[in-house]
Amino acid sequence: MSIQFTTGLLTGMSIACLMLPLLYRRWENQKKKIIDDQKSFVHIIENTRDFLYYFQVYPKREFKYLSPSAEHFFGEGSIERAFKNSDIPFIEIHPDDYHILEKKVKGELNFDESIVQRWLDKNGEYRYFEEYATPIYKNGTLVAIQGVLRNIDDKIQLEKELQYQISHDSLTGIYNREYFDYKFEQFDQTSNIPIAILICDLDELKYMNDHFGHKEGDWIIMETARLLNQFSSDMVTVARLGGDEFALILEHSTEKTAKELIDQIIMEFINYNETSKREIKLSIGFSFEENSLGNMTTIFSKADKNMYQAKKRNKNRISEVKHLRYPI
Secondary structure, eight states: OHHHHHHHHHHHHHHHHHHHHHHHHHHHHHHHHHHHHHHHHHHHHHHSSSEEEEEEOSSSOEEEEEOTTHHHHHOTTHHHHHHHOTTHHHHHBOGGGHHHHHHHHTTOSOTTSOEEEEEEOTTSOEEEEEEEEEEEEETTEEEEEEEEEEEOHHHHHHHHHHHHHHHBOTTTOSBOHHHHHHHHHHHHHTOOOOEEEEEEEESSHHHHHHHHOHHHHHHHHHHHHHHHHTTOOSSEEEEEEETTEEEEEEETOOHHHHHHHHHHHHHHHHHHHHHOSSOOOEEEEEEEESOOTTTHHHHHHHHHHHHHHHHHHHHHHHHHOTTOOOOO
């Protein structure tokens, strides 16, 4: 019995001696793989254009981590400066986004949604960043915010281009009917202000198209849009409604300022016609109301009616006074 036990023990020890190196090598390989995976993960994190951060907010505000890729946007040494001065994010954020940052570090934002903010980059230009952040709580107290940020300048630019295409006329580059309708609805349903609408319609565009071609007609439309758009401002919206018809919305206007603007437009076209190879003949009608709310359809209809009355007068003057060149 003792011989068998001894024999078994020796056999087991021999097998163990043979297996230990294999198990050790396997353990070493697994350990190396884990280390390599960790290094690879760290490399990805530290070299991606996205950057991660961990910002302590309690007991005092300070960065605990910033991935090296942050320096791609904010410049060499920016991470060290941020560690030394925790107010850097508050100093370099766009003024209009400051309140977002304050709410974020106080835990007052909806962290289920992305956060868009602008910061100054190394060239002194504001860049857009989309952030996904997570608040860290300890014993019910917000102690830190951690998150990942990605630059979205290209996305913002694309959105701006799409918005421009949606709201601007493809031929002339000024606002289109859709944008006019948006402003129309705004002042008809939500904002009550003194307002005037000017309707401008090209005279004899069909004649130009029939005798000189649509290319010439398009050129007249584009020139008209360019001349009218010179009068656009924060309070004056110039739009092409379609075809040969344009409209101007004058916000916070008076009847006097509307008439003065019409006089300025007439003079602009008169001066243009003095030197242009083609005359641009325009009929203008307008309407004014002290209150826009619920009245925009009436205002537009009156302006349109007045425009057609002006167009009739222009036609009569053309037939009666052959030397009259500017029937506006």
